[in-house]
Amino acid sequence: MAGFYRILTLVMNLLMLFQLCSIVSCSTSNSITRNQTIRDGDSLVSNDGSFEVGFFSPKNSTLRYVGIWYKNIEPQTVVWVANREKPLLDHNGALKIADDGNLVVVNGQNVTVWSTSAKPESNNTVAALLRTGDLVLSSDSDRNKWYWESFDNPTDTFLPSMRVRVDPSLGENHGFVPWKSENDPSPGRYSMGIDPNGAPEIVIWEGEKRKWRSGPWNSAIFTGIPDMHRVTNYIRGFKLSPPDRDGIVYFTYVTINSSDFLRFRIRFDGVQEQFRWNKDAKNWTLLQKKPDTECENYNRCGNYSVCDDSKEFGSGKCSCIDGFEPVYQDQWNNMNFSGGCKRRVALNCSQNLVADKRDGFKVLKRMKLPDFGSVVPLNSLVTCKDVCVRDCSCNAYAVVGGIGCMIWTRELIDIERFKLGGNYINIRLAGSELGGKEKPKIWIIIVSVIGAFLLGLCIWISCKRLKAFLWKKKDLPVSDTRDNSVNFKSSPINVLVGDQVDTPDLPVFSFDSVASATGDFAEENKLGQGGFGTVYKGNFSEGREIAVKRLSGKSKQGLEEFKNEILLIAKLQHRNLVRLLGCCIEDNEKMLLYEYMPNKSLDRFLFDESKRGSLDWRKRWEIIGGIARGLLYLHRDSRLKIIHRDLKASNILLDTEMNPKISDFGMARIFNYRQDQANTIRVVGTYGYMAPEYAMEGIFSEKSDVYSFGVLILEIVSGRKNISFRGSEHGSLIGYVSFYSFQV
Ligand SMILES: *[C@@H]1O[C@H](CO)[C@@H](O)[C@H](O)[C@H]1NC(C)=O
Ligand SMILES: *[C@@H]1O[C@H](CO)[C@@H](O)[C@H](O)[C@H]1NC(C)=O
Numbered sequence: 001m002a003g004f005y006r007i008l009t010l011v012m013n014l015l016m017l018f019q020l021c022s023i024v025s026c027s028t029s030n031s032i033t034r035n036q037t038i039r040d041g042d043s044l045v046s047n048d049g050s051f052e053v054g055f056f057s058p059k060n061s062t063l064r065y066v067g068i069w070y071k072n073i074e075p076q077t078v079v080w081v082a083n084r085e086k087p088l089l090d091h092n093g094a095l096k097i098a099d100d101g102n103l104v105v106v107n108g109q110n111v112t113v114w115s116t117s118a119k120p121e122s123n124n125t126v127a128a129l130l131r132t133g134d135l136v137l138s139s140d141s142d143r144n145k146w147y148w149e150s151f152d153n154p155t156d157t158f159l160p161s162m163r164v165r166v167d168p169s170l171g172e173n174h175g176f177v178p179w180k181s182e183n184d185p186s187p188g189r190y191s192m193g194i195d196p197n198g199a200p201e202i203v204i205w206e207g208e209k210r211k212w213r214s215g216p217w218n219s220a221i222f223t224g225i226p227d228m229h230r231v232t233n234y235i236r237g238f239k240l241s242p243p244d245r246d247g248i249v250y251f252t253y254v255t256i257n258s259s260d261f262l263r264f265r266i267r268f269d270g271v272q273e274q275f276r277w278n279k280d281a282k283n284w285t286l287l288q289k290k291p292d293t294e295c296e297n298y299n300r301c302g303n304y305s306v307c308d309d310s311k312e313f314g315s316g317k318c319s320c321i322d323g324f325e326p327v328y329q330d331q332w333n334n335m336n337f338s339g340g341c342k343r344r345v346a347l348n349c350s351q352n353l354v355a356d357k358r359d360g361f362k363v364l365k366r367m368k369l370p371d372f373g374s375v376v377p378l379n380s381l382v383t384c385k386d387v388c389v390r391d392c393s394c395n396a397y398a399v400v401g402g403i404g405c406m407i408w409t410r411e412l413i414d415i416e417r418f419k420l421g422g423n424y425i426n427i428r429l430a431g432s433e434l435g436g437k438e439k440p441k442i443w444i445i446i447v448s449v450i451g452a453f454l455l456g457l458c459i460w461i462s463c464k465r466l467k468a469f470l471w472k473k474k475d476l477p478v479s480d481t482r483d484n485s486v487n488f489k490s491s492p493i494n495v496l497v498g499d500q501v502d503t504p505d506l507p508v509f510s511f512d513s514v515a516s517a518t519g520d521f522a523e524e525n526k527l528g529q530g531g532f533g534t535v536y537k538g539n540f541s542e543g544r545e546i547a548v549k550r551l552s553g554k555s556k557q558g559l560e561e562f563k564n565e566i567l568l569i570a571k572l573q574h575r576n577l578v579r580l581l582g583c584c585i586e587d588n589e590k591m592l593l594y595e596y597m598p599n600k601s602l603d604r605f606l607f608d609e610s611k612r613g614s615l616d617w618r619k620r621w622e623i624i625g626g627i628a629r630g631l632l633y634l635h636r637d638s639r640l641k642i643i644h645r646d647l648k649a650s651n652i653l654l655d656t657e658m659n660p661k662i663s664d665f666g667m668a669r670i671f672n673y674r675q676d677q678a679n680t681i682r683v684v685g686t687y688g689y690m691a692p693e694y695a696m697e698g699i700f701s702e703k704s705d706v707y708s709f710g711v712l713i714l715e716i717v718s719g720r721k722n723i724s725f726r727g728s729e730h731g732s733l734i735g736y737v738s739f740y741s742f743q744v
């Protein structure tokens, strides 16, 4: 019996020894050092066993290449090749560290056929395959000192956590070059990379000729791929990293689940494909490929022509932009679109012409932005339109969320009309091409004036405590309704906002980019503190100034719901509402990005002796009218009916021309302070502005806002704060006013 146990112990010890050995060999087999050699047949495997570097032959070939592939995936999927231009003819090659410290591939005669060609400080280097699939040459004594990495020298595959440099000073980055054919890794004639000029975009070239482009990056998606959100994910996916130590930014890709295998590859025929490994089916799922549709082929329609893939027109149908005509009409009629279009009436850039002779703009919606746009930083005194008007070579401009002002001074090419998404672009046309645009304007002005007048009337009446008179018919206390269609009225809003409207999709900014824009939410960038969070001033590159509202407090909504709510709010656009430029939702952080208002808020002028003088009666009248129009839009004319619930002087911001803009609208919606009957209510708002029935019973409706608006008017007219009467015999500004109005 004792003998049996002794044998058992011996076996156990042997087993442990064996395990120890395998652990040791495992931990060393992801790297090679100076006196090691990887011969054909051997390989290095990354620590987690995902990737392998070694020798392989493509299908139907006896040539040998050194490459990296996924270890446990069949058929072998090669993501990187070292000696793609100089294959080994037999199985006698080797991979080793050369005398100069570089990693080299040598053939059977010890002749180097490939080298990392780096300049290590000494030959004391080590090459290791990381779990991301990156082969790294570093100093053996300091593993963080990298001399070379395969991720910086890619072949045809882009892997998550790879970085692609975006540096305008280096010009176009043709970093990814596909195989020559399916079974030949030598460099083909296509390439894929980044055009860093303007807003960066991905481009596929055939030689120097463009074959496809992604459209400019808007901080969340490539604008030419409007459905990118659906394929990837709001937060994950492509990211432009914040500038590194040397001020260089990189595109990276973050997977949703880091255990997923994801790859982007440029195929030998110049088509980019994105795959995800399906662990269950054991094959690669194609997520997307580009170019895919007829219209995605670069510049399919020639100059000034729009490509349309929608079924009703037949895929790949081209049509000239309004105001342009085919260069060769008969070829065009025969569906040969290569000639493109030209202007019907030449522009006359002069500004000294009568209004309807002067150049103007026509807006196109849901567009892929043309190629070769430049991004123009704006100061607060000029609009994007001004920039284009002043530049006689400017053919179009667009205000793109997440990018800013873009103008095009070359011919407009590679334009596509999307079914959904896309951007608004304003095309410059001669005055004579823009008929009949004055009429609706007058109509709108009349409507707004009447609206403002009616609203003013309502307030006047309600101040006189006759409000029941107007709403006798039906009293609906709750109006924060979910159903957006209910309150939709066809309204003049589309015309009113003109070129202010932009992408239907709100750009999503990364936390990192917002943090770096606001100096990590520095105290000196703090603009104010409101009920819903703290507001910071942010500075994006190109000098774009924004206001960032970092929401505090817990929203009861889930992430998806929250996002939807913001998207709805973002669609509310009006010249008297502060424009929402984007948002940031990451983990527990929720932020809203607004346009920055240099004049800050109305209360700074109104209640400050030294500044009050700059508001003359005319200006105050305009401010009241502007707030009324904004409120009317929120209540009646927008798709969502929004009750502001916290209208007050500090929530009215002023732009450079002192036009009022209502801020903080929709906050009650975002925070889900909905009223379910009269009991579950949390009263938000500011005392002094709150309608009595709201403050006391929590009953709110448009009328509560109108009440606050009334208080605001009195403050604007009197220049005194409502609460400044506290302790006086009248108690409040309202008491004071009603006392004297009843005396009259
Ligand atoms: C590798 O080379 C170094 C010096 O060249 C030597 O000290 C070391 O023992 C060698 N290691 C092996 C495993 O041969
Ligand atoms: C590879 O070889 C097989 C059989 O020899 C042949 O059918 C196939 O066409 C070849 N493929 C290529 C790409 O040459």
Ligand SMILES: *[C@@H]1O[C@H](CO)[C@@H](O)[C@H](O)[C@H]1NC(C)=O
Binding pocket: 034, 098, 099, 100, 122, 123, 124
């Ligand atoms: C490494 O470099 C040292 C000098 O820097 C040299 O003496 C030595 O021979 C080199 N070792 C190898 C293996 O090339």
Ligand SMILES: *[C@@H]1O[C@H](CO)[C@@H](O)[C@H](O)[C@H]1NC(C)=O
Binding pocket: 108, 109, 110
């Ligand atoms: C190549 O070099 C290795 C060591 O550096 C040596 O052992 C081998 O004999 C050489 N082979 C040839 C063919 O020169």
Ligand SMILES: *[C@@H]1O[C@H](CO)[C@@H](O)[C@H](O)[C@H]1NC(C)=O
Binding pocket: 257, 258, 259, 260
């Ligand atoms: C990631 O994928 C693995 C395996 O497919 C799964 O077990 C894990 O739950 C996933 N993680 C997340 C965060 O989805």
Ligand SMILES: *[C@@H]1O[C@H](CO)[C@@H](O)[C@H](O)[C@H]1NC(C)=O
Binding pocket: 281, 282, 283, 284, 285, 286
């Ligand atoms: C992957 O496998 C699934 C299930 O076996 C199959 O339905 C699908 O067609 C395969 N896809 C490819 C691209 O082979």
Ligand SMILES: *[C@@H]1O[C@H](CO)[C@@H](O)[C@H](O)[C@H]1NC(C)=O
Binding pocket: 328, 331, 336, 337, 338, 339
């Ligand atoms: C299309 O038109 C171009 C000139 O605009 C001409 O060179 C080309 O041959 C035409 N192609 C066909 C198929 O007719």
Ligand SMILES: *[C@@H]1O[C@H](CO)[C@@H](O)[C@H](O)[C@H]1NC(C)=O
Binding pocket: 302, 303, 327, 338, 339, 340, 411
């Ligand atoms: C497009 O316009 C540019 C500049 O006006 C011109 O050089 C080019 O020939 C035009 N392209 C075609 C296909 O007509």
Ligand SMILES: *[C@@H]1O[C@H](CO)[C@@H](O)[C@H](O)[C@H]1NC(C)=O
Binding pocket: 347, 348, 349, 350, 353
């Ligand atoms: C612009 O129009 C004015 C007035 O019609 C004319 O005198 C001028 O020559 C035009 N300029 C151009 C560049 O066509």
